[in-house]
Amino acid sequence: MTAIGTLRNTSKDTLRDVLTRLQTEGAALGHFNVSDHVLLKAVVAAAAETRLPVLIGASEGEREFFGARQLAALVKSEREESDLPIFLNADHTHSLAKALEAAKAGFDAVTIDFSALPFEENVARTKEAAQAIKAVNPAILAEGEIGDIGTGSEIKDTAQGGKLSTPEEARQFVEATGIDNLAPAVGNMHGMLKSMVQGKAKKHLDLERIAQIKQAAGVFLTLHGGSGTDDEHFRKAIAAGINIIHINTELRVAWRESLDKSLARDPNEVVPYKILRPVVDSVRQVVSSRLRLFHGQSVSADTVGSVA
């Protein structure tokens, strides 16, 4: 079994190679979730436009809708055809069976999420799943999660989460589980508040805590729930040790708003690719803008503000 990012007959870097290189460059890998082929096309188009690596993510719900093996086959095909460093992560995986399913389908990484369980149980089940996916393919990166940042990449009325991770539990968790990436709670949150969608409010991160956790954990750090975060906080979080940044809700908002607009433009239009082309384009702009920011390139307009 060969993971998508480690095709034997190419000279391409593995996901670990890319993360290591980006870390030395002071950049982070953008992780963008997809539920359908429109979103997938948009992320691939952004990777092609910016010539930057991307990590495509699909949670259990997104995988169920798309098909885990079908998504893996599409990403593999895009990667082979475009020669772009496109990787695939099984986001928020809550069981050993689903982690194994993704590993066998050829995913490059699995986010093992037992963070809702008590710490000791989270350790035990994360360790078990990490070992199981590496038995399928040792090149697959295992990510574990600690703390609470809420659930669901949706528009919310009130903030969720709040239990921030400590450097000590980060160190213990990484040591006990053998994971490659750690996803801590550092002021980030899944989903966006309405005020964030409107561009009136931003998420702020605990930058000092990120630096302390990086020091204690000594592994790649992933920031979940990045949508709606202040641009300057993203830059500083990367400098403090964040390696992967998840953006989902911003893409969903762009998808929904541009789809509404496209449908309203001509009530008699029934050709799907004519209706959906502007949707791909809108989501691509959000992804490209975030990618440029994560790689220290200047971003002209605020991403969220430009969505509406």
Ligand SMILES: [Zn+2]
């Ligand atoms: Zn997440």
